[in-house]
Amino acid sequence: MLHLTPDIQEKLKTVLTAFDGDIEAVRQALEALSRERDQNQPVASSDAPVIVELQDVSRQYRLGRERVGAVVEVALKIRQGEIVAITGPSGSGKSTLLNLMGALDKPDSGHIAIGGQDVAGLSDRQLSKLRNQTIGFVFQFFYLQPFLDIRTNLAVPGMFAGLSQAERGRRIPELAAAVGLSDRLDHLPKELSGGQMQRAAIARALLNRPKLILADEPTGNIDRANARTIIELFKSIRERYGTTIVLVTHDMEVAHQADRIIKLRDGRILA
Amino acid sequence: MIGLRDCLTLALTKLRTRRIRLGITLVVSGVLFAALVAASLVIRGSLTSIDNFGNDGLVKRFFVQIMLPYHVEYYDDTDYIGRALEIARERNKQQDAAAKRLGVAFDLKTAPQPTMQISDGGKERQQLSILDPAAQQALLELAPRQAAYKDVAKLIHGQGLREVHTSQFVSQNLLESGAIELTPVVNGAEVKPSDNPFSPTDKDGSLSTFGMTLQAYDEQMLQPFTLPGESLTSASGDPIPVIVPIDAAERLLTLKPLPDTASASQQRARLQEVRTGIRDRLMTVCYRNQAELDRRALARQYQQDLVTHKSDKTWVPPELIYAESRQSCQPVGVQSDKRNAESKKAAVAEEQFMREFSPKAAPLVSTISFRVVGVAPKASMTAEQPSTLGGLASSFLTSSLGPGWFVPTPSVNSQPLLRQATFSPLGAIMEGSMVYAEFPDRASQRAFIDAHNCTDLSSPNAQSTCAKKHRYVMHQYGNPLATLYDAAPVVTKWFQVLVLVVAALSAVVMMGTIGKIIADGRKETSVFRALGASRLDITAVYVFYTLILASLAFVFAVVLGATLAAYMETRYSGVLSIQAVMAFNSSDLNKSFHLVGVNIGDMLLIYLFVLVAGLLAAAAPLLLNIRRNPIKDMREE
Numbered sequence: 001m002l003h004l005t006p007d008i009q010e011k012l013k014t015v016l017t018a019f020d021g022d023i024e025a026v027r028q029a030l031e032a033l034s035r036e037r038d039q040n041q042p043v044a045s046s047d048a049p050v051i052v053e054l055q056d057v058s059r060q061y062r063l064g065r066e067r068v069g070a071v072v073e074v075a076l077k078i079r080q081g082e083i084v085a086i087t088g089p090s091g092s093g094k095s096t097l098l099n100l101m102g103a104l105d106k107p108d109s110g111h112i113a114i115g116g117q118d119v120a121g122l123s124d125r126q127l128s129k130l131r132n133q134t135i136g137f138v139f140q141f142f143y144l145q146p147f148l149d150i151r152t153n154l155a156v157p158g159m160f161a162g163l164s165q166a167e168r169g170r171r172i173p174e175l176a177a178a179v180g181l182s183d184r185l186d187h188l189p190k191e192l193s194g195g196q197m198q199r200a201a202i203a204r205a206l207l208n209r210p211k212l213i214l215a216d217e218p219t220g221n222i223d224r225a226n227a228r229t230i231i232e233l234f235k236s237i238r239e240r241y242g243t244t245i246v247l248v249t250h251d252m253e254v255a256h257q258a259d260r261i262i263k264l265r266d267g268r269i270l271a
Numbered sequence: 272m273i274g275l276r277d278c279l280t281l282a283l284t285k286l287r288t289r290r291i292r293l294g295i296t297l298v299v300s301g302v303l304f305a306a307l308v309a310a311s312l313v314i315r316g317s318l319t320s321i322d323n324f325g326n327d328g329l330v331k332r333f334f335v336q337i338m339l340p341y342h343v344e345y346y347d348d349t350d351y352i353g354r355a356l357e358i359a360r361e362r363n364k365q366q367d368a369a370a371k372r373l374g375v376a377f378d379l380k381t382a383p384q385p386t387m388q389i390s391d392g393g394k395e396r397q398q399l400s401i402l403d404p405a406a407q408q409a410l411l412e413l414a415p416r417q418a419a420y421k422d423v424a425k426l427i428h429g430q431g432l433r434e435v436h437t438s439q440f441v442s443q444n445l446l447e448s449g450a451i452e453l454t455p456v457v458n459g460a461e462v463k464p465s466d467n468p469f470s471p472t473d474k475d476g477s478l479s480t481f482g483m484t485l486q487a488y489d490e491q492m493l494q495p496f497t498l499p500g501e502s503l504t505s506a507s508g509d510p511i512p513v514i515v516p517i518d519a520a521e522r523l524l525t526l527k528p529l530p531d532t533a534s535a536s537q538q539r540a541r542l543q544e545v546r547t548g549i550r551d552r553l554m555t556v557c558y559r560n561q562a563e564l565d566r567r568a569l570a571r572q573y574q575q576d577l578v579t580h581k582s583d584k585t586w587v588p589p590e591l592i593y594a595e596s597r598q599s600c601q602p603v604g605v606q607s608d609k610r611n612a613e614s615k616k617a618a619v620a621e622e623q624f625m626r627e628f629s630p631k632a633a634p635l636v637s638t639i640s641f642r643v644v645g646v647a648p649k650a651s652m653t654a655e656q657p658s659t660l661g662g663l664a665s666s667f668l669t670s671s672l673g674p675g676w677f678v679p680t681p682s683v684n685s686q687p688l689l690r691q692a693t694f695s696p697l698g699a700i701m702e703g704s705m706v707y708a709e710f711p712d713r714a715s716q717r718a719f720i721d722a723h724n725c726t727d728l729s730s731p732n733a734q735s736t737c738a739k740k741h742r743y744v745m746h747q748y749g750n751p752l753a754t755l756y757d758a759a760p761v762v763t764k765w766f767q768v769l770v771l772v773v774a775a776l777s778a779v780v781m782m783g784t785i786g787k788i789i790a791d792g793r794k795e796t797s798v799f800r801a802l803g804a805s806r807l808d809i810t811a812v813y814v815f816y817t818l819i820l821a822s823l824a825f826v827f828a829v830v831l832g833a834t835l836a837a838y839m840e841t842r843y844s845g846v847l848s849i850q851a852v853m854a855f856n857s858s859d860l861n862k863s864f865h866l867v868g869v870n871i872g873d874m875l876l877i878y879l880f881v882l883v884a885g886l887l888a889a890a891a892p893l894l895l896n897i898r899r900n901p902i903k904d905m906r907e908e
Binding site: 125129137139147152 | 288807
């Protein structure tokens with residue numbers, strides 16, 4: 001469901017009632033409204049600390065003999081507690097941008113700071129620790145371990161963090177309750193629905209209490225009803241843990257649930 | 272860094288993928304290593320079993336068998352040849368005088384000569400004719416008596432030596448002093464002798480081996496092979512103690528030989544029966560010298576001629592006809608003598624002439640008695656070809672004495688007939704004899720061989736040349752497994768090479784599976800990397816997986832190898848036990864020879880190599896995997 005301010009709603013009504021068959025005029029009016037809406041989206045707090053900062057970040061990929069700019073001179077800041085949606089057509093660089101934010105990929109130029117720490121020059125071990133402690137990843141295809149029950153799946157990031165068994169024993173039931181899977185902890189992933197699997201993946205991402213969740217098409221592989229649930233879950237997580245959430249999505253309905261939408265085209269952020 | 276428990280949790284999940292490929296890998300690798308496990312179990316078991324036989328036979332005694340060289344250069348020595356010719360001239364002079372005195376025809380030109388012409392690379396030269404009495408006398412006069420023996424004794428007495436023993440083939444000396452025959456007499460009938468002990472002419476080959484394989488040893492060498500309480504000493508005139516092959520003992524006891532398929536318990540019962548029944552059994556052997564054999568040949572020839580000329584009325588029988596006695600071991604008698612007085616007189620003169628110059632020319636037939644004091648393995652080897660695994664395994668469980676009949680040397684010397692018959696000039700100067708030096712331990716035995724073995728036998732007269740440098744042809748002797756022990760370093764080396772080859776093969780086999788598992792796990796690796804796993808964490812998980820896989824292969828190998836070894840134990844232990852009891856003359860018939868023995872060191876070594884094979888198999892795919900860009904793998908997904 002769209003959440004528009006009364007002012008925007010009024011302007012939209014004016015545009016729609018004034019429609020005289022000129023489609024291009026309506027499209028431009030709607031885009032202007034959209035930009036106005038995005039700029040007016042409520043952010044967590046303008047003085048909240050910046051959790052992710054990209055400065056003129058570019059990343060190219062080799063496609064045959066040519067080098068293609070997946071991300072071109074992107075600069076952005078994401079503050080703590082924000083829910084930010086990255087949208088754009090296929091090949092616009094959404095996932096690449098997400099991976100750069102997640103320190104899974106390194107830029108060809110520019111600087112990336114996560115949690116105030118410049119990721120350039122970090123060793124594999126330091127990067128792994130950063131991903132493990134500061135970032136939680138959620139994937140379109142969930143990527144749960146098929147032969148481990150949900151309880152053990154949720155524990156995986158804790159394994160790499162050296163989280164004690166006792167601490168895992170405390171956190172996992174709490175997270176399972178938060179995502180509504182308390183009764184599914186001893187089940188295998190194949191015994192869960194798509195929505196449940198994605199909720200399990202979100203709980204897994206939260207185990208090490210990261211400041212930032214990066215979700216790549218988190219609703220791309222589930223039905224609309226479950227998609228709404230996932231978005232609501234992200235919101236409640238933000239409220240509960242103060243977690244910053246960046247999600248990549250094609251789904252504008254999902255994107256509009258975010259505090260802010262960043263649109264990409266050809267690797268660039270649209271103004 | 273990921274903990275061990277978590278590592279195990281994640282590694283175990285990988286065992287649940289690609290199960291068919293995993294199963295094939297485990298079976299193939301397991302089978303390869305199972306062969307090593309089985310080999311280790313059987314080798315260790317056999318060595319332990321040999322130890323269990325302790326002081327039976329010569330199992331724990333350390334002998335060096337030294338061959339005293341034939342000094343063939345004596346035969347070419349001009350001094351020896353000169354002396355032999357001198358003796359021959361003197362002999363011929365006496366023979367010529369005696370011939371004239373007795374009226375016997377004697378031609379100096381056709382008289383036996385002490386030398387013969389031999390061709391050496393187209394060059395003619397003279398050499399002593401060793402069978403000629405003049406040549407033999409020259410040797411006895413001039414050749415150093417027991418020179419090599421004394422040298423060897425001197426060498427070994429300074430080296431912690433315990434005993435020196437000698438052995439000789441009685442038959443060898445008998446042949447040197449002229450053909451004779453030794454024929455066992457059983458139930459009043461002589462057993463036809465054999466020319467070849469390995470291809471006997473009598474029905475079962477058990478007794479005909481006597482004449483050709485009779486060997487004389489010092490008492491100390493034979494004592495371990497006697498029955499409990501038996502003595503090898505005998506007074507002059509008493510029966511000679513003898514150790515008989517078991518098949519001959521069965522024949523003497525008129526027992527039907529056991530079939531080849533006889534079980535171990537049947538063989539054990541038979542050995543018990545033989546040992547009990549054969550003790551102190553007397554055996555008669557008929558001795559005939561060459562002159563007696565010549566007369567017997569004439570008697571047999573006459574019988575043959577009778578048949579051949581049955582309808583030939585022109586055939587004229589000889590004037591003097593010999594006939595074999597119907598009784599065993601009796602001299603050939605005269606059946607008819609139609610010679611005239613002059614012929615008889617000439618024959619008497621001829622006989623007197625021969626007796627003067629050749630004392631052994633008189634026909635002699637006599638019985639010699641033997642008393643059985645021990646049982647040895649079969650003398651005939653024709654039925655013991657190691658065509659089966661059991662036969663092969665048992666081939667090293669042979670008596671140190673080897674196949675044959677054995678008598679103590681003092682008893683041979685105390686029996687006038689044998690002593691006279693077995694005297695030989697070569698024996699007197701100890702050429703070609705065997706000497707046994709006993710050492711207190713294996714190290715001193717080995718050291719002596721290393722110091723004094725004659726190794727370069729390629730040149731002519733090599734043994735004589737070696738002897739001048741106090742070196743002789745020698746071998747370890749006694750412990751039947753000494754060769755195996757000596758081969759141990761080589762066996763160990765080849766075993767290690769085999770382990771390496773098996774490990775390499777196994778690594779290749781495992782690489783297929785592990786490589787596939789790791790390749791399949793690229794997506795998972797990307798996810799783990801996104802969830803915070805370092806490259807080290809990923810490596811740890813796969814190393815753990817590899818170790819589990821290798822451990823499962825090892826467990827499979829141990830189970831399979833142990834099963835194989837247990838099968839061999841069940842199949843062959845009983846037969847080997849009885850063969851070992853017989854070969855080593857164990858008094859305890861129930862002593863067992865087991866084929867399974869566990870050596871923890873071997874098992875750990877094999878396990879180590881299984882692990883190394885697994886890690887080698889995992890190394891390349893794992894290195895490739897952790898170096899990959901996780902983003903790329905996720906994008907491909």
